[in-house]
Each structure stands twice: as C-alpha cells, then as structure tokens.
Amino acid sequence: MLAFILRRLLYMIPTVFIISLISFIIIELPPGDYMTTLMASMAAEGGEMGQEEIEALRRIYGLDKPVYVRYFSWISNIITRWDFGYSFEWRAPVWDVMGSRLAMTVVLATASLLFSWLIALPTGIYSAVRQYSAGDYVFTVLGFLGLATPNFLLALVIMFLAHRYLGLSVGGLFSEQYQMEPWSLGKVVDLMKHIWIPMIIVGTASSASLLRITRANLLDELRKPYVETARAKGLKMWRVVLKYPVRIALNPFISSIGFVLPQLVSGSVIVGVVLNLPTTGPLLLRALQSQDMYLAGSFTLLLAVMTVIGVLISDILLAWVDPRIRYD
C-alpha cells in the first residue's frame, strides 16, 4: 500500500508539470495579449494610447519576452518562493486575488458534494429497494429534471423568485455587514444562510446521476443469491441492504471524489457568474477572456493539482474500501 501511494505521488509531479505547460501555452494561443484587452477597453471608453506607450507597458509587464522564458520564470517563482506572478487586470499579486476565492470554492464544492450525496444515497437505496414504486418514479423524475435544467437557468429562476417574492438580496455568499469582517461565528451563520442556493443548484445535477448509478448497482446486488439467503435466514431487509450491497454501491461515489472538484468548479463557473459568488469560476472566466496570463495560468495549475490529489485520494480510499481491487 505504501509503495503504491509513493509511486502515485511520484507520478503526480510530471503530470502537474505537463498540465501547467499545456495551460500556459493555451492561454498564449489567442492572438494578442493582455495589452490588446487593455487597448480594447480603453478604446471603447474613448481613451488613447500610442504605440510606444503600449510597447513600454509590454516591457514593464514582461510581455515582450518569449513564451518559454516567461514560463520558466513563472514556474520557478512558484516553486522557490510561492509567487504566482502578477495579475494585470486586478493589479495585485495573483495569490492575493486567488487565495480567498480558492478557499470559498473548496467550501462550496464540498458543501455541494455532501448535499448531492445526501440526496442521492438514501433516494437511490429507496428506489432500488422499492423498485417501480411511486416514490421511485418521483425521485427519478426530479433527478432528471435537475440534471436536464442548465445550472445557470436554475440559478436565474431562483434568484428572481427570491428577489421578487422573498425580498432577499440575491447573489454573493455573505451579507453586506459580514463581507469585510474576519471570520466569526456570526459570519459562519451568515454563510450558511446564503450557501444553500448555490449548493442546491450545483448539487442537484450530480445527485441525479449518482442516484441512478446507486439504484442500478444496488439492483444488481439485490438479485444475488447471498441476499436471498440472508433474508431467508431471517435478517431484516434494511439490515441486509445496508450491511453489504450498499458498500458495493458506494464504489462509484468514492471513485467520483477525485473528479468532483474540477467538475464542480467548472460546472459552477456560470452559476458563479450569475450568482456573483466569490469563487474561482467568475475570476477564471474573466482571466481567460482578458488573457490575464499569470492569473489564468495559476488558476489552471492549482485546479490541476487539486484534481490530481483528489484522484489519488479517491484511489486510496477505493483500494481501502473495496477488497476486490488489487494494486500493483
């Protein structure tokens, strides 16, 4: 087991490195750079900037150096002094801009994940055990509705309803008075009050698929002879189900942990924009649009690292939980 983990950790390093390289190159691909974004927005507002000024700015920002030079200085800065570079758009070091938002993203992702599990597992079990009952159909339909409706549409509808009929101030994860305050119990409570909308919206989509998968896996298991034997021996149904078949059905849950973070982060970009959440989504979108190189590159890098770590964790958990898995 230990050797397995160590080997996986070792594989992580070249993977992350390659991802960072690819993302950096992709960000560079569109013609122009941040300067053209700046020019465009200035032109739209009636500003002006001469050619020499643009070149001087390019030099100040280091955008006149070739791609590989910039990449190496960026990567080495990250490794040696945890410096992710400078965001042109926000005029601040990247880590300052990104740090708090990363934390919020993880919080939201975890909350959504737990929410989707909380919905999917019990309803999946119920659907399998009471197959073709009214409850089964109801859960399935609701699940598919949540899956089919685009997240942002759901967000817009809920936002409108909340504003119109409940008079709530919509958007964001904190109310005005808590936004700038340091963390406290009051702030946590405030977060709870606001997080349920994004949590539901982001969580319902994945809960639908997990529900169906649970149901299918469980149905397979429940047909097996050992279940019949156990029932014949007098064990109660729910005891039987929970004791062993559910453990099998949990398999896809655990293997999905690794991918949940990037899935939730990318899936919630639009929701984040619509709901004005202080998460990475809106920031990443804007950074990519304006070619804010270091910010976009750092985001992608960190998300890649989190994915790789997540996959590793889920592999380890899976190997631990499921005795059928052999690692070599």
Added chain:
Amino acid sequence: MKGQVNCVKLSFTAVSLALIMALLLGVSGSSLAVPETGDWGPWEWYYRNDTLDNFDQLGESPMLTDKVEAGELPPVEDRLPQDVLVLEGLEGIGQYGGTWRAGFVSAAQWTQPVSGIFGPPAIARSAPDGQIIPNLGKSWEMSDDAMEYTLYLREGVKWSDGEPFTADDFIFWYEAEFGNEYLMPSPPGRWAPGGEPMQMEKIDDYTVHFSFAAPHPIFPNFIKRHGHYINQPKHFMSQFHPDFADPDELQAHLDEYNLDEWWQLYDLKSEQIYWRSTNQQPGQPVLQPYVVVERAADIVLFERNPYYYKVDAAGNQLPYIDEVRAESVSDAELKELKAVAGDWDYHDGQASNLPMYIENEESGGFKTYVWQDSQMSVDSPHPNMTHQDPVLREIFQDARFRQALSLAIDRDEINELVYFNQAEPRQGTVIPPSPLFKQEYKEAYADYDVERANAKLDDMGLERGPDGIRLRPDGEPLRFVLDCRATFIDRMATSELLVDYWTELGLDVRLEGIGAEYQYEMIAANEHDVTMWGSRMVGEQMERMIHPFIPSGGGGNPRTGPLWGQWYESGGTEGEEPPEWFRYLYDLWDVVQTTTDDEERYDALAQIVEAQAENIWFIGTVGLSPVPMVFNADLRNITEELLFTFERDYAVLGNVDTFYYDR
C-alpha cells in the same frame, strides 16, 4: 413654474459668464474663442476661487471633528488651503454623512472606483460649454506664441497624509518618470510638441513653468485631460525610485513584494501612472475626495480625505458624503438586478431598461434621472475606406455609396423601436452646444429616401444581378459584414434594422456579433468591412471632436480608414498615404494643433465638420440618446438634466462633491 424661470435666468447668467470668460481666455490666447454658447440645459454649476480668510467660519464633517478632538488631525483651518475652490450645490448647503454605494462590473473600472465617479484629481476641467476651468490648479497663462505655459497651483493644498502639494511634486515626476527608459521611454506627442520633450521648471513652490520647442496651443486641453499624470507625491514615491531612494531600503521594499525590478514596484505603488487609470491602494497619499481604507476581494472601502481642498459657499469642507463603498460584481445583468433592488446609490443604466427602473422606483428606494448622452450618433456604421479588397475599397471610398447607405436608414423607426422615441434622429455631426453645429449638417442625407438611395447606387454602376443582389464592377455580388459588439444590446438591435434596410437596396449584408477585444484587433489589423461604433462628443470642441471624423491610429477613430490613421500617427512610415481628396483634412488638423490664431483654428475645424456632412465618413443614425441614471432617493444636489459627456477629467455626474443624503 420654477424650472422655467430658472432656465431663463440661468441662460442669461450663463451666457454673460461665458462671454466674460471667453473674452478673458481669448485675450490670453489659450482657448478657442467661441462665438456663442449653446444651451446645455438647466445646468447650474458654479465655482469660484476664493481665499480661506474670506470665510467667517468653517465647517467639517463630525467624523473629522472627533479625530481633531482626539488629536489625530489638525483643525480644519489648517487642513484647507489658503486658495480654496468653492462649489455651490444645486439645492444649497448639504448635510454631512452617509455611505455612497456603487457597483462595478469590469476589473478595470473597479481599480478606479472613485475616479470613475468623482473624477481624477484633475488640474483643470471642462465647463459644459468647452471652457477650461480650474480644479486643482488655480489659474494659468499661455504665452501668445503658445510656446510657454505657466501653471499656478493653490497655495496650501495638501496630500491626504497632510504633506504639502507643491511644484516639487511636478518636478519629481519630470525627473523620475518623464523620459525614464522604463516608465516612459518615449514621451507621447502631447508632452513633446515638435518632437522635442517639453521642459518643466519650478518658479516657486506654487508655480510651474513649461516650455516647448514648437507652438502648442492645445496644451491647456492636455493639461486638463492628462494633467493628473504629471505629478506624483514626491515624499512618498521617491522611496521607490532608484534615483531618489536609499538602495538598501529600495531592495527591502522589493523583497517585501517579491518583485525583481524597481519599476514594477513603482508602478504598483503609484496611484496615477502614465497611460493608465488610477490604482488606488491603501497608504497612498492622494488628492481625491476619498482615500482607500480597506481593500478585499470584491469590495473597496473609502473614507473622506481630511485634506480635500474644496468647500461650499458657507465654508463647509466638501465632500458631504463620508464614505464610499465600491463593490465588484461578476456580471452586468446582476448589476442591473441589484440596482433595481436598490443596492446601489448610483447606477448608470441601459436605455432599454428604462421602463424597469421607473417601475421599481418605489420598492428600490431610488429615483431615475434621464440624462442625455453626448453621442453624436449612438450606433454608427463605419465603412472601411482602406479596405484590403481593392474593389470594396473603391466602393467604400465613393461618397455616393455612403450617402446611399445613409438615405436607406429609417431613423424614426430606430428611434421608436430601440430608444423609445427618446433619442434624436440625426446625421453624424457635432451636437448643438458646439458652435460648429449647423442644422443642415444634422439633416444631411438623414432622410428616409430609399428611391434616392437606389438611384445613387444605380449611378455608381452597381447593377442588380438575377437574384436582386447588386453586383460589383468585377461581377461578384456586393456583400459585406457588419460587425457589432455583441454585449451592446441596443446597438445589436439597431444593427439588425440596418441589415434589413440595406438588404432592400440590394446589398448582401451579414451581421456578426463579436467581442470587444476581437473588434478592436480587427480594426487595428484593417480587417473590418463595416463596423458599428459609437461617436461620443465630449465637452470640448477641440482635440477629441476631431477624432470621430478623421481616422488616426492609436486612440483616434481608426475605424473609417485604419491605414490612413497609421500613416498619420507614424509620421508617414506606416500605413498608407491617403489620396489628396482626403489628405487635406490631415493638413487642416495639423493647423488646428499648431496655430496660435484662433480664427484660423476655428476655420479649419469648421471645414472638417463640413467635410463630414458632405462625405459622411461615418454614418449617423440617432444621437443624444437617453441615459437613465439611477440615484438613491435620498440624494440631493443632483442635476435634473445633464449632458453626459464621459469625460474623465470632470466628474461626469456634475458637481458630485456637493451631493449629500437628506436623512
């Protein structure tokens, strides 16, 4: 009726004031002598220079009185300069207090939330009729030959940390930034007339003198628009510049911020660095009415600047409002939603949302003002006269083609469908307050006359093919793409109507909604056919007015002919030289920029405006469109009607410093 009486009284006062100013400024040779002033609406904007001793008593915000009593601040009479600027609010003396809440969508706007609303710390600013009036500077003189300019500063003005603002701060900029290979390797034309960098010297603590190698009569306009970039707080910025700082200390600063090069840190620490908008960080000394107190991921909090140099007529230090809270939101639509919910105290709205604002005034607790945009034409097609395709180029260069395009537009319909009949159908020309305005320019080719349009195209020899589409001289169908920025909903709507109108003429037009950066790049690369853009006129008749008419690269209006613009901007090394029938306009523009003879300048400008009316380089549709402005219902001293000119050197909202909450 109160409004009307004020209007009449005001016009008289405004006209006489303006005439006096015009006379004075005409004598000094520093500005365009306007033959008459236009009527900019019931704009009661009033300022005067005064000395502190003339006030019996002074007032300050209770917030500051507390600090004075605690010994943290000097008393108000020591904080205000001797030479104060007095502003009068529309509705009189206000009350202190309140927090101004504003929302921003783009990060670029958000790094300068105070400048965007309250204006940058401009040395001088524009009056609505084009005159230049003092702001941070007290007065100035321009020599008759336009080669020397003297700026007089206000005695006693202090930065927000209490240090004096003097001529030293200008000289510091001149020595530290001007011509510095990293910060400003080649000074732009405005600071280097005739190709030679300007000379700056200090006469005394409050007088700065500029001299030029060539006559530079529009220098006062540049001071107005860019003057805040040519000074830096010496006492603060010198620690970040190698010529002024202790090397070890400088290195310590660099290490603290993990930066390698001193100019990166200088750039980060400077609030006003050249070519870019302000970058307000806590700890920077500023001359703005508000100082950054705290900056978080989405919010910036500002508090009043205790050393602000403006007072009201009773001697109360401005501004009235104590705090500003600027919040960044991820999406423009969300900003609209929050505005309607009453979360912002100020919101510049979309014309198409006007009914929604009015509907929600009660529940949101705000009031909607409808101001007028100073757009000559809010959505204007710009045919590319230096098109890469030689056949299209010839067609676009033919004035008859552009005139035909213009005649085919049903402007009344656009006005009705897109702007609720609140805008004005007009051709692309200057707007009435400008003395160069003529009614016939506004009406030139602005009728809806499809027959005449078709006749012009027939004249050009563009026959219709078998499917009704006109053919080019080389036999190909005449087709082109109309580009429009996709996020400008109103403009997209107008563009769709334009496509319909032009299809009727037998042209094969396709509309493409594109992103802002792509549009910009396309124009710079001379790749567009016909592109949609606005054409806003700002409060002055010079400099900016010309750009929508003549293509120039960089920041002018390159859209009607990017290659010609590049030719002009580069001094002939890049782009393409325009043909004689267009070149003479650049010669006229040169005259405008260099002549010291007011009449000659006025004449040249008039010729350029007339050329646009006859040739229609860009086509106007409707202009002077409504700009709904949403203000919190408790705010006072807001102008009822205003020409929204988008200038950054003058607080675009009127005398914002005098706004207050009536609570």
